[in-house]
Amino acid sequence: MKSNSPRYFIKKWGNPSKDIPPLVCLHGFTGSSKTFESLFDNRQLDFQVIAIDLIGHGQTSVVVDKMYYTFENMCDEVILELKKIGVVYFSLFGYSMGARLALGIASKYPDHISHLILESGSPGLKTTQEQESRRASDEKLALKIEEEGVASFVDFWENIALFDSQKSLPKKSQEKIRQERLSQQVFGLANSLRFMGTGSQPSFWPKLKEMTLESITLIVGELDSKFITIALEMKRENSKFQFITIKEAGHCVHLEKPDEVYQVINSIMKGGAI
Structure with missing residues (x-):
């Protein structure tokens, strides 16, 4: 490992099961592994849950090399970090980002993944023009973070529709x-x-x-x-x-309705009906 590479923070719940592969959880933008506490704290789990603080977030170290922040690199890094702790086959749950x-x-x-669970997810944008427009929009937000600081950005971010x-x-x-x-750092958030x-990731629509x-x-x-519109279109593709x-939930379903989301996850992990 290079001396300047990130040190990833990993949080675990439950214990490894010989029958059920672990569930790996990936948080959204401005979040961290803490966001999953409402889902898994104080639960009697029959499987292990592993949450990773993604680059630019939480307790994972903030590094200068911007290569580590790219979408493609982060895909590889998650697999590598899991291999380090002996996890090669798992279910995968991600929220938003x-x-x-x-x-x-x-x-x-x-080949590494059993079940895939996407909460408020998107395959990205379909056209180059949409991607360029979104990158320009995200650059403005990144500059806002750098110029005004995390607290000012959070005041703005928590009030979007x-x-x-x-x-x-x-x-x-x-x-x-x-x-x-508020616990996030300027450099990490801006480069994330x-x-x-969404504008920087590849479009996965053709792969669905x-x-x-x-x-x-x-x-x-x-x-x-x-x-909802995005999810329905994804289902039409596959x-x-x-x-x-x-019901009665918005974008961050697992925070607004943790019991309902846990029931869905638990059923999927145990191979039952949803």
């Missing part, structure tokens, strides 16, 4: 989410936007038809109309995809 990354990993390393439904959460839960966002944003994993599940909140809508 983490769902996009999970889809990338599943496309590149299908995508997260409106989170305002109905208990104040304690809202404050926990805010503190997780630049190199792992080719995916033949044991199961692929799309979880979306019923209040998140944008991602009828193997299962589509689940969680």
Whole structure:
């Protein structure tokens, strides 16, 4: 390992099972492994859960080399980090940015993955023009982080329409989410936007038809109309995809309805009906 390479923080719940491969969890932008505490803390788990703080987030070290922040590199890094702890076959659950990354990993390393669970995920943008426009938009946000700092950006970010439904959460839960966002670092967040944003990732739309994993599940909140539309279009591309809508939830379903999302995950992991 190079001396300047990131040191990834990994959080675990439960214990390894000889019958059920572990579940690897990938968080969203401005998040970390902490976001999954509401899902797995105080649960009687029959399998192991492994959450990784992705580059630019949480307790994973912030490095200068921007190569480490690219979408393609992060796909490889997740596989390498899991191999270091003896995990080569697993189910994969990703939320938002983490769902996009999970889809990338599943496309590149299908033999490593049993079940794929995407919460509020997207295969990316379809055209070069859309990608260029999104990269320009993400660059503006990255500059905002660098010029105004994390706190100012979080004030802006938590008030975008995508997260409106989170305002109905208990104040304690809202404050926990805010503190997780505030704990991020300027350089890490800005470069995550630049190199792992939706405009910078490859488009996986053409690959959806080719995916033949044991199961692929799309979880979306019923209040998140944008991602319901995306999920339905993904299912049209590949009828193997299962589509689940969680009532009274927006974009971050696992924070707004943790029990319901856990029930879905637990059923998938144990091979039961959803």
